[in-house]
Amino acid sequence: MSYKPQGDWIFLEKIDYQKEQTTDSGVIFTTAAVLETVYVEAEILEMGPGIPLPNGEIPPIDYGVGDKVLYDARSRKDIYKGYDMIHRDNVIAVVEDDE
Numbered sequence: 401m402s403y404k405p406q407g408d409w410i411f412l413e414k415i416d417y418q419k420e421q422t423t424d425s426g427v428i429f430t431t432a433a434v435l436e437t438v439y440v441e442a443e444i445l446e447m448g449p450g451i452p453l454p455n456g457e458i459p460p461i462d463y464g465v466g467d468k469v470l471y472d473a474r475s476r477k478d479i480y481k482g483y484d485m486i487h488r489d490n491v492i493a494v495v496e497d498d499e
Contacts, residue, residue, distance in 0.1 A: 403479070405448035408488040411479070412442035415468065440473045441495055442484065450488065461488060468495035 403411045444467050450458040463469060475490035 403446055403485075405446050405485065407448045408451045409448045409485050410444055410488060410491070411446040412469070412471075412484050412486065413445055414482050414484065415441045415443060438473055439470050439492060440476070440484070441468060441470055443468050445483075447488075463491065463494045468497075469493065470495055 405411050444463065444465050447465060450461075452458050469491045470493045471486050471490050472492065476484040476486050479485055
């Protein structure tokens with residue numbers, strides 16, 4: 401199955417979705433358990449065309465399909481395990497690998 405987002409929606413695959421986090425006291429949280437309070441890193445799989453401004457132009461953005469981005473987990477629409485949809489304006493940052 402494939403998804404083609406409409407408007408300003410972005411289809412994402414979460415990175416390290418199943419990763420566990422351990423607190424200093426030894427409590428283990430899976431990523432799924434802490435999603436409501438953390439920022440999520442994901443790769444953009446598909447993007448909608450955007451929503452035109454009143455003058456008909458679509459505002460440019462600095463990221464695209466294949467880029468890794470950071471977004472607030474509370475802004476997502478859960479599609480299925482490990483995959484989300486968000487609006488373009490919910491992207492907080494583009495993640496760049498240090499080389």
